[in-house]
Amino acid sequence: MKTAEIRRRFLDHFVRAGHTLVPSASLVYNDPTLLFVNAGMVPFKPYFTGAETPPFQTATSSQKCVRTLDIEEVGKTTRHGTFFQMNGNFSFGDYFKEGAIQHAWELVTGSIASGGLGFDGDRVWVTVLGPGHHPDFPDGDTEAVALWRAMGVPDEHIQRRDLKDNYWNMGIPGPGGPCSEIYIDRGAAYGPDGGPIVDEDRFLEIWNLVFMQQELSAVRAKDDFDVLRPLPKPNIDTGMGLERVAYLMQGRDNLYEIDQVFPVIEKAAELSGKRYGADHDDDVRMRVVADHVRSGLMLMTDGVTPGNEARGYVLRRLLRRSVRAMRLLGVHDPVLPELLPVSKALMEESYPEVATEWARTSTSAYAEEESFRRTLAAGTQIFDVAVRQAKDAGVTTLPGDQAFQLHDTYGFPIDLTLEMAGEAGLAVDRDEFTRLMGEQKARAKADARAKKGGAANTEAYRTLRDAGETPFRGFTDLSVPSRV
Numbered sequence: 001m002k003t004a005e006i007r008r009r010f011l012d013h014f015v016r017a018g019h020t021l022v023p024s025a026s027l028v029y030n031d032p033t034l035l036f037v038n039a040g041m042v043p044f045k046p047y048f049t050g051a052e053t054p055p056f057q058t059a060t061s062s063q064k065c066v067r068t069l070d071i072e073e074v075g076k077t078t079r080h081g082t083f084f085q086m087n088g089n090f091s092f093g094d095y096f097k098e099g100a101i102q103h104a105w106e107l108v109t110g111s112i113a114s115g116g117l118g119f120d121g122d123r124v125w126v127t128v129l130g131p132g133h134h135p136d137f138p139d140g141d142t143e144a145v146a147l148w149r150a151m152g153v154p155d156e157h158i159q160r161r162d163l164k165d166n167y168w169n170m171g172i173p174g175p176g177g178p179c180s181e182i183y184i185d186r187g188a189a190y191g192p193d194g195g196p197i198v199d200e201d202r203f204l205e206i207w208n209l210v211f212m213q214q215e216l217s218a219v220r221a222k223d224d225f226d227v228l229r230p231l232p233k234p235n236i237d238t239g240m241g242l243e244r245v246a247y248l249m250q251g252r253d254n255l256y257e258i259d260q261v262f263p264v265i266e267k268a269a270e271l272s273g274k275r276y277g278a279d280h281d282d283d284v285r286m287r288v289v290a291d292h293v294r295s296g297l298m299l300m301t302d303g304v305t306p307g308n309e310a311r312g313y314v315l316r317r318l319l320r321r322s323v324r325a326m327r328l329l330g331v332h333d334p335v336l337p338e339l340l341p342v343s344k345a346l347m348e349e350s351y352p353e354v355a356t357e358w359a360r361t362s363t364s365a366y367a368e369e370e371s372f373r374r375t376l377a378a379g380t381q382i383f384d385v386a387v388r389q390a391k392d393a394g395v396t397t398l399p400g401d402q403a404f405q406l407h408d409t410y411g412f413p414i415d416l417t418l419e420m421a422g423e424a425g426l427a428v429d430r431d432e433f434t435r436l437m438g439e440q441k442a443r444a445k446a447d448a449r450a451k452k453g454g455a456a457n458t459e460a461y462r463t464l465r466d467a468g469e470t471p472f473r474g475f476t477d478l479s480v481p482s483r484v
């Protein structure tokens, strides 16, 4: 089943159950605490905190998300995309734990013919807050356990975990509560039988159900907070990873092989002449390319342009990492004009804005690749020399002043130096690099102060003025003055 169809199926399920369908918000959302929307609940935050009254009691959405924290995981784990779609159902004081668990169970195990996702109930494992972790739940979340048991989940498939894993809060005072996650067992081919869910490769987390039932007065950490009172009207917030469900349903090994992503891998393979599946490192590179090209496309579609600050820098990093991964695959020609249109064709079915914004996004992406190619052309030789010197000297760390020079003179961002050094088996002396950056900043500040405060030297102007009239003779006399 195609990813776009699974998305529709999810939304239809909840619309049938009376939820209001809310379109995905832009990745760039008006929330000062976030660079990008990173969960389905973000646009609903004001309703959960009570700052605004929701215009509906229940809602469902498929929200575009970007998690830059997961950037290093991409291609290495099977399950992390920098861009992904989080499907969710939300209740604002309407149904609570029982409704949330019933809905989730029905959708996950319901037959395909009846609108469900058709997973065998025996493959479902769940986690809940366990006993002894919080005084308000001395025996753990017994309510959730009883509800899962009522759905037919055997006790050995219900894992009890601590606050870090199974208590949700926003990191600031406001709503919080235990959560319960749904995992699908991928079978013995992916890891040992039974046991606790430690091997998340075999047991894939697909859905997090959050039961907001407490109001927190202070939050110091995920597992360290003060409870003010029970929420008078508890809420439900859930998030299901669409791509994760898609790769399970499509019988693929990982997130990058779903219908919405894999053709970009195929294009990367074609361009590089490498076969996907032949070499682990090359496979990881192709997955990184496919993931980052898609994230870049979706970010640009939502108005982000490559730059050196905050959002723009994340986008720049994603695009540059894809270009570099292609180089490591042996492709030195421009790649985005080949790869980006493939991703566009895959994403526009679910997101028409990808098509309407295409002229702008493609122009911006191709220009970024050109500028990066110039940076690489200028700095790569210097970088290679530095690596050779370090290796000849028998050290495993690239000196900080060389990293600084690469940054200062050749425009190599430190991330790039770190990555390229890592590939060459070297660390980078970051402390020294940071110190030099600090020095440079201080110098720039001092210069700016001198320019602003110090009186400009006006001596030359005075001499000119005092010399009297300066006639222009250029029309008649082209001789060069003897003293310039």
Ligand code: ATP
Binding pocket: 067, 070, 079, 080, 081, 082, 083, 084, 086, 205, 206, 207, 208, 239, 240, 241, 242, 243, 244
């Ligand atoms: P993980 O432990 O695998 O990193 P998570 O616990 O951080 O996931 P949640 O914050 O609970 O994820 O988000 C809800 C759901 O969103 C997850 O159950 C998962 O299906 C999906 N999800 C989270 N992060 C990603 C990602 N980087 N790529 C794809 N799907 C994701």
Ligand code: MG
Binding pocket: none
């Ligand atoms: Mg995570």
Ligand code: MG
Binding pocket: 205
């Ligand atoms: Mg998790």
Ligand code: MG
Binding pocket: 181, 205, 208
């Ligand atoms: Mg989770």
